[in-house]
Amino acid sequence: MNRDHTCGELRKCDAGKHVRLAGWVAKRRNLGSIVFIDLRDRYGITQLTFDESHSELVKDIRNEYVIEVEGTVGIKETANPKLETGEIEVLAESCKVLSTAKTTPMIIADETDALEDIRLKYRYLDIRRNPIKEKLLLRDKVTTIVRKVLHEDDFVEVETPILSKSTPEGARDYLVPSRLYKGKFYALPQSPQQYKQLLMIGGMDRYFQIARCFRDEDLRADRQPEFTQIDIEMSFADEEDIFCEVEKVMKAIFKETKGIDNLQFPRIPYVEAMDLYGSDKPDLRFGNPMCDVTELFKNSRFAVFKNSIAAGAIIKALVFKGASDKLSRKKFDELTEFVKIYKAKALAYLKYENDAFSGSLNNALPDEEKQALRDQLGLENGDVVLMIADKKSVAQTALGAVRKKLGEELGLINKSKYCFEWITEFPMYEYSEEENRWVSAHHPFTAPRDEDVDKLISDQANCYSRAYDLVLNGYELLSGSVRIHNSEMQAKVFDALGLTKEQIRNKFGFFIEAFDYGAPPHCGVGIGLERLIMILSGTDNIKDVVAFPKTATAYCLMSDAPNTVDQDQLDFLSLEIKKSS
């Protein structure tokens, strides 16, 4: 054994003990004939003190050397309140170098000097830093809680294949060429969706898995190509059962990691969320719902409004109370550019100050319309109202994005709050301009609402499903649905998606067949583990909570994956790389 104690555990009461520690040299302070060394391991930092008679021992010790030290625990003359072990030091009597280290390319401390790309290239050094280390430890704590809670409720952890079958109708798959079946490919699972449903048919009843998922789509600050899903499925259950189970898991996690036990889980139908917040994942840590003022301007003397409405547009308005002195002309110009990202043509605004209006709409709108607007929105002095007139989906999402942006910038968000909400009754389908057909909004195994069964084929635009998301602080934390469990219903959905019998058999054959042998009603969710850890640890960067993350172009700066392979490897797989055009 190189050590009998860790660098995080010694306290005042250990004074006088003879101990042996091992770890990394975090910092060396040489005061002449007395030398201090901060020794770091996973558990913390302990100061080693080498007095005059021992300072020769550490003459050649440099930062990040791995050393083993024996000594006696002593009390510091003045304590360091910043360290858990700040009251003690170890008066070193020996020092053995277990490993030397070159000068590191980044400073290894809570506050490093390096930017993210250097940290990713030397991720093993980054992991020595508390901010990253703590998130990995939190992740472990959360999965431990999840396993405990679910096992208590009779859920069974089952592992499903990583080498699986390409999923049509979804994200792009990562493919793995087969050696034994030339020209054929395995796909890495986008989620264990079909397997877990087959486990229900297999009578597994209550299943979960901490499951790796892979999606070959472009990345974002909250999206990695491979990620982990806490995947849950239960039989003989509906929304109430699964919501209850998920809420139980969330309550346990927040209780044990944050000491919070008053979580609320309100439910908002999708249509209402879009209407009020312009998002299917609204951040409810602040209010500021949008209002529909289309009716008010139907016969407006402002031609732009009137004509837009006549052409099918709606007008959404968003009020920020008391924000008039915080939003400058320059800010409105910036916001006008911002909404263009979301395809909105323009952003109009009015300020109401000293019982008078000003702003881009002030001259365009007659007094009576402005007063009507003031009355409908309940405007008071100091308020600002932002408006977008556009087709419904654009007006909603663009103004919703403004709500989110200004909520952040005006400091309306209470960062210590955790606001969950269930978004329910998602649309069954959405129209794909690319493919010129209706595609599943969730996935094709999602059950429709009972009252919308007759719209499955005849009225796809107004057909809603039993799919739901759980949102936390504006992040989509999980998605799930009640699944279809009878073949007739499933056939109708495939029909609505425009799939031929041939396509259905090729794409979903084994899966559909299973439903002919007795499928229980079932439903489930997949919880995005990284997003949960991000929120719990207060970061907005998913890379911070992944041990070895990829860059925005899905590249690993540390290992240089993906890489080229030897010709024999390609030959085994009968693969040939096309010369790029």
Add this chain to the structure above:
RNA sequence: GGUGCGUUAGCGAAGUUGGUUAUCGUGCCUCCCUGUCACGGAGGAGAUCACGGGUUCGAGUCCCGUACGCACCGCCA
């Protein structure tokens, strides 16, 4: 697929209207220092200014392209 921003010693940044030896902080090395904990003090080394092309008497600085990084839109059943 698209938009925007960025790339200058190990790391992080500054670099003005194009002008001579590229600046600062930190890290690193050497020396001094017995109570530091972001120790302090003195000295030193360290840069093909991402790459390729162009404009110019002259380019870190202006233009074009490429690569890489970040964020966003599309995409993510």
